[in-house]
Amino acid sequence: MLLSIALLPLLASHFWHHHFGKVATFWALAFFVPFIATHASGIVASEMTHAILLDYVPFVILLTALFTIAGGILVTGNLHGSPRLNTALLAIGTLLASVIGTTGASMVLIRPLLRANDGRRHNVHVVVFFIFLVSNIGGSLTPLGDPPLFLGYLRGVDFFWTTAHMLPEMVFAALVLLVLFWFLDSYLYKGDTDFRGVSDPTPDTPKMGISGRINFALLAVVIGAVLMSGSWKPEISVPVFGLHWEVQNIVRDLILIAAAIASLILTPDSLRKENGFEWGPMLEVGKLFAAIFITIIPVIAMLKAAENGAFAPLVALVTSPDGAPINAMYFWMTGILSSFLDNAPTYLVFFNLAGGDPVELMGPLARTLVAISCGAVFMGANSYIGNAPNFMVKAIAESAGVKMPSFFGYMAWSVGILVPVFILVTLVFFRS
Template sequence: MISRTTLRAGLVGTGVLGPVLAAPAPAFAASAEGGINGAGLDLLWIIPFAGLLLSIALMPLVAARIWHHHFGKIAAGWAVLFVVPAILSFGAGTTADALLHALIGEYIPFIVLLFALFTVAGGIYIKGNLHGAPALNTGILLLGTACAGIMGTTGAAMLFVRPLIRANDDRRHSAHVMVFFIFLVANIGGSLTPLGDPPLFLGFLQGVSFFWPTTHLLGPMALVSLILLVFFFAIDRFLYIREGRTRPDPTPDSRIRIHGLANVPLLIAIALIVLGTGIYKSPIVFHIGTVELAFQDLLRDVLLIGIALLSLVLTPKATREANGFEWGPIAEVAKLFAGIFITIIPALAILKAGQEGALSGLLDLLTNARGEPSNAMYFWLTGILSSFLDNAPTYLVFFNAAGGDAQHLMGPLVKTLEAISIGAVFMGANTYIGNAPNFMVKAIAESNGIRMPSFFAYMLWSVVILVPCFVLITLIYFLG
């Protein structure tokens, strides 16, 4: 699916604006494609982005009430701490171009797609008493993982998260279910087709064949998924037995039925629209400042909004109410990611500058002593940066660092392309902001009363469980 960024952030502090303003203004200012050129940018420009990430991570722990009521204002404050110094350093025109590229070119398509999937999937209500036993939970995770490659990680996550939450509404321990759900359904499951995750869709647009991910990423995907499912079953069974099922099940016993079936073809339509408008290239282009808005992109967003509105019309209000549907999670994501898309501008600009940027030392690690691509480093660098930055542009940076020729990458450098693809998709699971649906799943779970791990506690889960899997992938596929 075409989604696009993801991230985190930090507390408001008066020490940020001074050092950013004091940083010398680069001699360039604007990039060739509009916006801020990352060549020569000091890493101090990343402070607002880091601040926002720390805010998302820490404020729910140390100032929960303030965060709950003012997270939108806090995100906006960090955005201002980037925008004001940028205007003073680069000028209003260059800064406006950068903001237009981020908001019109990236944020609006991202939030429109998320809104459509959230609305349509939220209209599908599985009625009946699903008992959250380990076997059922594992089965739902397996089904969701399989569907993610077809309908995208966001679509699959939005479709299966609420039934899974209801199935476990009588469990004392259910946060681990959501953690593994994010690992598998919201990330790793999206590795088999270009519809599964944004980086693979961008690869498809660059010339990578549609079924290349299916044939080349199936092995790593199946291996990691199997390990995670087995590990999940063991943890869930241990907790299930320990709980003793002493709590009454709040879901009344009834036969399983599916309501809101009119939304199923709408989900399929969303996938087809994203795929079709990604392939079709119209000669009609609109210009907003230096931003080129292609007709097919505008058509995609209009159609997606139309499908969401159609879903609201076709789905009875009672069905959505029974499904626990509410607008709070999508509103939270929209506000926080607006701040993320703005503050991440300098971070992505530095990364895109390649050898001319402040992170050029990282790119030097991509080649071994023999002058050949180091596939293990491609895997880990793509993955680590995709855990904190937008995995779609990160994929493109390393795709181009490897030569940018899809035919060559699918041929002699096939292992390098595998490393880039797996790193971008799999390691999006490392943090709440690593992929678009991660934070959405967290927000929906918390709105249903599940106490999700904090930002750093979630990362502890990923370090303990996911990182060993990635080490195994490295040893099997990318060394030797």
């Protein structure tokens, strides 16, 4: 599945563009058919229910709600993408990501950023750094920011624990990347001198403004629904194939659906059209991640088996001979797996591997929990599939005419820029 996402857009782009849903279905069936043929029906039903009903459906509902609502917010006016403006927008988006989530912040800011830079010859790097910062690292400070931290919140980690304990790591990584971006953007901006003003598809307007303000209220509804599902514990659930579908999660998803529908009703179609809103990016994410959530079932099972499973050698790397956790390895192992698997269940596996007791992990093992959290959130930026907003931003940028790098091309950026930054994070924060 991952190789198809990586290679087919390069080797057969026309085929992939028209048939990626069929390819995803093929790989999902390639796992599901042997699975159902070789395992008891109860196991199959339980695993598929967990993957689809309890994991994928809430995931895609939250993304769709944020995508729909943020797509109804239009920043009018033509900003000009200078290094100072671009760096400021990235910094604002990085901070906003912990408030309305990496998906919400990405969807609100990506279109204004693209318009600001559509008159430049060199603009790919702007989107790449946007994915690094706004779509990933910026979501480090609250459970609203990124799904792994939300899972930790549901399991007893205090809401503001991440704010207090991950702030140094997040600020360090973000500042290093913003400085690197400013130098790179300044260099490329000078090279665009003969191009700027010649080709700018967005006409200048007298002033800046924001339309679709009702959607800010709907974003607040989404935030409230997410908080409610983590704090309200009625201990009522609907049994589904041996699993428990908790009522607070059902209520949350219904509120999110209602908020998305309200946004579609209350936001004029002309505003969405002017904003370049289209369903293509969401449909692409929905189809591909449905297959990813299914094909990831055996991988997560191997991770959960810990030292008794196929990943036992990897699991052994995070613990010293005396049983003490090796925080640097927790950071890198959680991060590397989060780069290519769903970072939420990966976070949960290492959370449980470190003991799974939130009181212990917030106390004596606080540095271990920080390492796990940073690995899951930061390294989701290492590939397009590390975090759902990455794919959405890529799709929106391509629809706006930006020639985004391929799967491996993007990884060349992340290996060249992010990996050295993460090595610095390790040396500064996780050496002991």
